[in-house]
Amino acid sequence: MEEAPDLSIHRMRGTLIWMTSRLLYPLLLAVTLYIIYAAVTQGWDLKRALWGYLFGLLVLLITVERLLPLSPDWGMTRQSFWRDLKYLLSSGVTIAAVRTGFGTLALWLSERHQGPLASASVLTSVGIFLVVFELLQYWFHRLSHEGNGALGRFLWKVHLAHHLPDRVYVVMHGVFHPLNALISAVLIQATLLILGLSPEAVFAAILLIDLQTMISHFNVDIRAGFLNYVFIGTELHRYHHSADLDEARNFGTVLPLWDLVFGTFVYRPDAAPRRLGVDRSAGYPPSQQFWQVLALPFRRSPVRATRPCRRPVAR
DSSP states (O other), rough: OOOOOHHHHHHHHHHHHOOOOOOOHHHHHHHHHHHHHHHHHTOOOOOHHHHHHHHHHHHHHHHHHHHSOOOOOOOOHHHHHHHHHHHHHTTTTHHHHHHTTTHHHHHHTTOOOOTTTTSSOOOHHHHHHHHHHHHHHHHHHHHHOOOOOOHHHHHHHHHHGGOOSSSSOGGOOOOOOHHHHHHHHHHHHHHHHTTTTHHHHHHHHHHHHHHHHHHHHHOOOOGGGGGGSSSHHHHHHHHBBBOOOOOOOOOOSOOOHHHHHHTTOOOOTTTOSSSOOTEEEOOHHHHHHHHHHHGGOOOOOOOOOOOOOOOOOOO
């Protein structure tokens, strides 16, 4: 007896989901490392390779995400896209600097700046840069969630725009308040300039940062296994966006190193948060209220106490 067409299609889809879940991320990481190796050893035009890589990665991830979403409820909609576009445009200079244009700028600066790592190997330079950058970024990110006093409230209001959406997908990885994007750009730029990485090392570091920031917001059932102890990816960062304060940890961007050191590492294989976003009773403006969200850091609004991580801000 022939197998029913619907059952055959279901099985094929199940196989495709399984293969995507286990193989896509390791393959992307391997391809990224190969591109870095080829660009360094074969003298590629690094600026052109950077832009081509970012465009290709974005198109691939969006396509897979649309075809095989982990949760349809967490996917991009027409309404959420237009909301995201507002934040992306409002952060034009700084977001572009961090996500695309700044990679080119960093390459240009590295060609004219000799620092302690200027003559080090690409592997050594990138390793040291990621450890130092991640330490600075980790504490900035953690203080944005858990900081006390006026500074803590200000940092949370600046960072809040990224956590208001109750959906996590590739495009929304760039949804930030312009001030948040500016601080992130300064952290990357200052670390690159002080350490004085070679152009090839800068290229490698930017590719790894962009891969991990995009894949960490990927609405696909990625199972990275032991790689979750090496890089921050989908399984770890999804919990950072959890509406449950007890599991909304994982403050790293590329490496989970400092989360492991400081006890904020959350990894639950084969599980996902029940709900994403923030506490709906906390009085936050909806993410669609663009101007209200951008104005939050500049308003002297009362803030009531709460548990660490998600600080309520009264409207």
